[in-house]
Amino acid sequence: MKVTVIGGGFTGCMTALECAREGHEVSLWESADRLGGVLLDIKTENGTYFNGCHYLRQASVESLGWPDDFVEFPHEYGGVTALNNNGIRVLDDTAQPSIEGAAKLLDAPSIEDTALERLNAYGLCATDLIQWAKPFGDLAQLDWRCLGPMQLARLHFPEDVNVPRLKMESHRADQLLATPRRLRGQTADPAWLPKRGYSQLFNKLEKTLIDLGVSIRLRSPVKPSIEAGLFSLRSRTETINTDAVVWTSNPHPLLNRVFGKHLDTPPIFMKLLVGDLSKGSQLPVSPPYYWQVFDKSSCVVRLYVYELAGVMRFSAETFDIVDDNTAWRDLQRVMQICGLGDGHKLASVVKQSRYVNFSPSEFKAFETLTPRMLELGVIPGGWQHYGRVEKVRHIASLFHQFNKTHHGGCT
Numbered sequence: 001m002k003v004t005v006i007g008g009g010f011t012g013c014m015t016a017l018e019c020a021r022e023g024h025e026v027s028l029w030e031s032a033d034r035l036g037g038v039l040l041d042i043k044t045e046n047g048t049y050f051n052g053c054h055y056l057r058q059a060s061v062e063s064l065g066w067p068d069d070f071v072e073f074p075h076e077y078g079g080v081t082a083l084n085n086n087g088i089r090v091l092d093d094t095a096q097p098s099i100e101g102a103a104k105l106l107d108a109p110s111i112e113d114t115a116l117e118r119l120n121a122y123g124l125c126a127t128d129l130i131q132w133a134k135p136f137g138d139l140a141q142l143d144w145r146c147l148g149p150m151q152l153a154r155l156h157f158p159e160d161v162n163v164p165r166l167k168m169e170s171h172r173a174d175q176l177l178a179t180p181r182r183l184r185g186q187t188a189d190p191a192w193l194p195k196r197g198y199s200q201l202f203n204k205l206e207k208t209l210i211d212l213g214v215s216i217r218l219r220s221p222v223k224p225s226i227e228a229g230l231f232s233l234r235s236r237t238e239t240i241n242t243d244a245v246v247w248t249s250n251p252h253p254l255l256n257r258v259f260g261k262h263l264d265t266p267p268i269f270m271k272l273l274v275g276d277l278s279k280g281s282q283l284p285v286s287p288p289y290y291w292q293v294f295d296k297s298s299c300v301v302r303l304y305v306y307e308l309a310g311v312m313r314f315s316a317e318t319f320d321i322v323d324d325n326t327a328w329r330d331l332q333r334v335m336q337i338c339g340l341g342d343g344h345k346l347a348s349v350v351k352q353s354r355y356v357n358f359s360p361s362e363f364k365a366f367e368t369l370t371p372r373m374l375e376l377g378v379i380p381g382g383w384q385h386y387g388r389v390e391k392v393r394h395i396a397s398l399f400h401q402f403n404k405t406h407h408g409g410c411t
């Protein structure tokens with residue numbers, strides 16, 4: 001089968017790899033001048049930095065099949081919570097907000113509608129958190145699933161000894177209350193980082209795809225359209241003839257131009273601050289490690305420390321709500337709180353717009369339009385999933401379903 005994959009980020013590359021291995025004739029179309037999407041590293045005159053807190057899971061590393069290109073590490077993380085005037089909590093086995101007192105869950109609000117409704121289920125204790133989370137978007141408009149990437153899908157109540165019992169007794173409590181790793185009695189899951197950074201990994205992936213016969217088209221933005229019920233794809237002046245399309249990139253043009261569904265949810269505006277930890281820093285943790293930060297006095301959301309090219313580095317994500325100098329001051333304060341000391345060197349500040357949020361009606365559209373997309377030969381890119389593994393699995397399952405129904409499972 002002729003398969004056209006749109007988008008050369010991780011999802012598109014892994015999908016192209018799987019389809020080529022299955023014997024399909026694959027082309028991969030990418031609007032930028034190289035493969036990699038959001039995983040591409042930040043290069044500065046000081047060196048290379050990760051473009052955020054990225055690491056791969058076992059399933060991805062197994063699919064690639066190059067374990068020697070990765071460093072394996074226990075996926076450990078911590079959380080800093082400073083949402084009111086009751087002090088700062090730093091925990092080393094949970095990335096969720098740590099809320100004081102007992103968990104008193106309200107019965108009434110739905111926990112499977114908007115993000116705000118779900119947070120309202122915690123009652124008054126979530127008020128500071130709801131205020132803090134505003135830069136992520138209008139919580140009253142966002143689907144509750146968007147709380148996952150914000151690390152707000154569950155809250156942690158460390159003083160409440162009844163949490164394990166509550167979770168056993170009620171599905172609702174189980175959905176809302178977090179259990180830190182140590183109480184789960186589990187060691188951290190394994191995770192992997194590419195030894196020479198993600199950009200190098202994509203160079204190898206590109207070569208592998210070419211060796212498997214995949215036609216890679218860079219600088220080739222694809223536009224879909226529909227006329228008299230006939231679906232077509234063009235890139236610049238070229239018409240693309242294909243049996244199946246896997247649309248892994250931004251769904252806006254597809255949903256808007258082909259199905260008349262406009263996606264309104266705005267992106268999240270963030271900044272990424274990257275740099276080097278001061279030489280001889282004594283880390284209180286073993287890197288790679290990240291802290292999720294819930295701090296009403298700073299714009300910092302996540303701080304990631306790791307070693308790359310023999311240097312201890314950091315990549316920190318902040319809300320884009322203050323100027324760069326203030327963001328760097330906020331970050332240095334958070335680094336002190338996390339026990340990293342001072343003297344660190346900022347290398348670059350990069351602005352980012354993240355298209356990861358969606359409303360409940362947009363989520364419904366992803367679901368209800370899927371059968372119509374499949375009828376047109378379009379496999380949707382698992383946009384409702386945040387995790388890489390989940391996106392690729394979602395696509396693989398729809399692709400096999402489509403291939404079986406329309407092409408008798410042939411290659």
Ligand SMILES: Cc1cc2nc3c(=O)[nH]c(=O)nc-3n(C[C@H](O)[C@H](O)[C@H](O)COP(=O)(O)OP(=O)(O)OC[C@H]3O[C@@H](n4cnc5c(N)ncnc54)[C@H](O)[C@@H]3O)c2cc1C
Binds near residue numbers: 052055249250
């Ligand atoms: C800071 C951050 C941290 C994250 N951490 C994790 C994590 O730890 N684990 C995890 O599983 N997920 C994480 N995610 C989610 C992660 O982004 C995705 O799971 C995945 O890596 C995104 O890859 P993608 O290929 O789906 O999208 P992208 O990387 O965005 O790739 C899409 C590609 O499509 C191209 N494109 C766009 N429009 C067109 C067009 N019309 N025609 C052709 N090409 C087009 C773009 O140029 C881009 O290269 C994180 C996201 C961010 C932003």
